[in-house]
Amino acid sequence: MATASSNGFQLVVPETAKRAEADSSGFTVPCHLSPEISAVDMEIRWFKETDCVCLYKNRHMIEGRSYKGNARQFTDVLEKGDVSLSLTRFRESDVGDYVCQVTSGDRTEEITVQVKRHSTKSSWDRVQEMLEMQEGIFRIHIDDQINRTWTEEERLEMEESALMAELKNPGDLKNFITEKDTKITHLEEHKERSLLEKDQFIQEKDTILLENKQTLEMKDKELEKSKHQLETLRNEVHEVKLQLDEQKNKFTNQEKLLEEHKQQQQQYDETIKRLHSEVERLKEVSSTHLAELNEKCKCLEDTEKPLTVRDIQINDLEKSKETALEEKDRLLYNAIDKLKQTTTEAEEKQREIEEKNKLMSEKETLLENAVKELETSKHQLETLRNELKEMKLELDETGYKNSLLQVQLEEKQQLKSSEMVLTTPVRRSKSMEWNPPKISGETAPVMVSGSELRLVLLGSAESEKSVAGNIILRREKNQTDTSAETQQSEIKQEEVDGKQVTVVETSDWFCSGLSLEEVRQDVRRCIRLSAPGPHAFLLVIPVHQSTGVVREMKEKIEEIFGQRWWENTLILFTVTENEQEKNIEDFVQSGNQEIQRLVEKCGNRFHCLNIHQSEDGSQVSELLEKIEKMMEGNTERSYRSEIYLEVESQIRAMEKKHHKRQRGEQGERE
Structure with a gap:
């Protein structure tokens, strides 16, 4: 394969083109420029062996x-x-070596491509090949790794x-012959030189050989002298060898010790x-446990209050026991004094004391039973409170369904009245604030004509x-407030592009x-403000948003709103620079996987907004055109309030699960 210079190109054969079939319609010898640059203004020559194709x-x-x-040659590609x-x-003669030469300016690149019949191994392949040959189909193999070197005669x-291919008249032939003779003359002169x-070079070599021969004779004499010296050295070497063998044994022992040490290391x-x-795994586990412990600490704080009340009651019981014991000691001291006076009175008093002890033990058992009954009543009271909360949530849900049905009826009545009365779209000045009418003590937007577009902005x-x-x-x-934090859903309304x-x-x-x-509660408020339902949700995400926040946002959206919500959603990436826009x-294609998953969930719908x-x-x-296009592709042009109701029911179900989990944890602690 030809190699490319630092600022040029090279010729390559694609791997996918190295196996092909040839038939009566012919075949293709592949060759491409790398990199893929235009070859329209270059000179291209193809040869079969030395024959110009x-x-x-x-x-x-x-x-x-x-x-x-x-x-x-495909001039269009x-x-x-x-x-x-x-x-x-x-x-059959087309099988062989092909040469492709491409010249651009003073630079020429060359590659040799071999076309050969595909070799078969099994008998079944040979049978199949014979059938294909009968149909005029031949399997061929193309190879660019043959490393063939072309001689000067072959290149001539x-x-x-x-040149013969370019000749068109006898005058050209005469010029060609002249040029050929000139080249042959130059070639002969080159050979003579x-x-x-x-x-x-040969004469110089002979001189050097003669000098080397004389040098060798001198060295033979010196070699005889060195032989005697070598013999003496051999004896000395033998003695040194014995010493080296001893040291070698020591070194082998040390190497064994080092090898054992290396294995231990x-x-x-x-x-x-x-x-x-x-340690890394334990760190991950500890981080998850830490989050669970934080949640459990909150639950423990809630349970500490009833425990403190219980501790106070236990302290009161202990104090009453102490007073009873003090009274018992006082009676015993009195009994001892009376025992000195008379044994008879002491025996009577002893019987009275025993009776009082029995009464005290009975009172203590009664107190213990009372404490146990108090604890069970507390547990029952807590269970009743949780059941009351669930019943309250169900009542709120039922009441909200009724209020939502009432709102939908009023919306339908307003739509009917607007079709009869309104003839032109409602126009408001940009400076006028929009005041929706009251519904069940809260505000709701005014119904307008079919040119209205309702949008809901979500994000962190x-x-x-x-x-x-x-x-x-x-x-x-000057109307933009970037410092205030939205505590609850707010509504704004203007006329934009006739809508x-x-x-x-x-x-x-x-x-x-x-x-x-x-x-x-905020979902309920958003329902009222966007009634009868928003046409689109805009999920606002800055390009510098962290991956963790994006992942938590996607998980919570699916947990609360479900998969249906994505059909009416478009991602709004906010940027601060023209280069980012x-x-x-x-950014979307090569960004992190969380951004790509979020864009896929929204059907690859996104828009970039430069906030500066x-x-x-x-x-x-x-942006408005993209929203209209999204609405045309949906079966329903807006996210209806009934689906909003399913969202709120999902949140209520999550609340019930949360309450049940808290009760289960409290029961385990007790």
């Missing part, structure tokens, strides 16, 4: 004299660097064949590695979510500090 020169193709009507040779019919024949240089290193991996980045909402509504910069656009900005539903009850496609260019209205218009 075709030439491509000055954007014209010339066939060789032996390949008239049989050779083609030269732009892609494809310089392959196509033969329109296959002949190639040049001659190429080479022969003279070789003769001089390897075992120690493997033990260290296992310990490191075990409060400031960028608020800025994105103001940019969509095309509000002024009445309503934006409901939600609180951070994905925040760990927000309880399920608070999420449920230009490279948003690369709020005056650029084109990015908002493009």
